[in-house]
Amino acid sequence: MIRDGGENAVEQTLSRLRRIDTRPEPPPAPGAPRTLSDLYRDHRMRMVRLAVLLVDDPSTAEDVVQEAFTGLHRHWSGLRDEAAAVGYLRTAVVNGSRSVLRRRRTARDYVPPHQVNARSAxxxxxxxxxxxxxxxxxxxxxxxxxxxxxxxxxxxxxxxxxxxxxxxxxxxxxxxxxxxxxxxxxxxxxxxxx
Incomplete structure (x- = not known):
């Protein structure tokens, strides 16, 4: 029974990923210089899929990826090549996802102190x-x-x-x-x- 529940959760996650990944990524133009827009167009969905698998929430995954691309934009002039940019994005998505999960765990673990003798108004x-x-x-x-x-x-x-x-x-x-x-x-x- 538990195994079926786990398989259902996996199927639900894969179903969400399929809905997100509806647009095919166009091939890059041969010989053209790579821009941040090119990287966004070519790698955004891959990064969103990665983030969805880590945080299990498509909207949160989108936020994590947007933050990663914002960071890439800030560091754009210091990157060597496309591979370094993709590596930066992947690392930023993983770290952003970890931060999201840490905040969730902290929020879940926090239990407000119970006041036994609460005062009346x-x-x-x-x-x-x-x-x-x-x-x-x-x-x-x-x-x-x-x-x-x-x-x-x-x-x-x-x-x-x-x-x-x-x-x-x-x-x-x-x-x-x-x-x-x-x-x-x-x-x-x-x-x-x-």
Whole structure:
């Protein structure tokens, strides 16, 4: 049963490839210099087939091939000959397909964190009002007190890290934080700053 499912997937992919490959590639003009347009016309479908086999999605394969030709255009002046250009395209298609597959795998593996105790809209509105009150209270503090509280409670830094970041001693960090918390509590309770 699984084998039949695998064969069906292969048949579906081959069917998509046949639909994409409806236009025959014209032979190159003898003796004419090769241009990027010639390479596009002669090799685009081959590169699309390669990309479809790698990413299993015709529209994504087309995007990968377009990016490869865009890169070829940027590097056109530095290429030696047609073989180098075709090699560049093939490598660019494979690398572009790998990038697509990596992004797919990352998106598939990412599971957003589940919030067990999600807050209600009312509690979020209250939090916003409370948050604004804290921000307003912080704005009344002297700069050093504001820095210490922000680094401690919003930045999550330890006293030692705050001391390093601000250039003051740990004892000063501790006393500054204590005075700042008292000032914020006064402002938020309506007592105003002293």
């Amino acid at each position: 009312e509690s979020l509105a209250m939090l916003s009002a409370e948050h604004q009150a804290v921000v307003d209270a912080l704005s009344t503090l002297p700069p050093r007190q504001r820095e210490v509280l922000v680094l401690r409670y919003y930045g999550g830094l330890s006293e030692a890290e705050i001391a390093d970041a601000t250039g003051i001693s740990r004892g000063t960090v501790k006393s500054t934080a204590s005075r700042a918390l008292e000032a914020v509590a006064r402002v938020m309770s309506g007592g105003g700053a002293r």
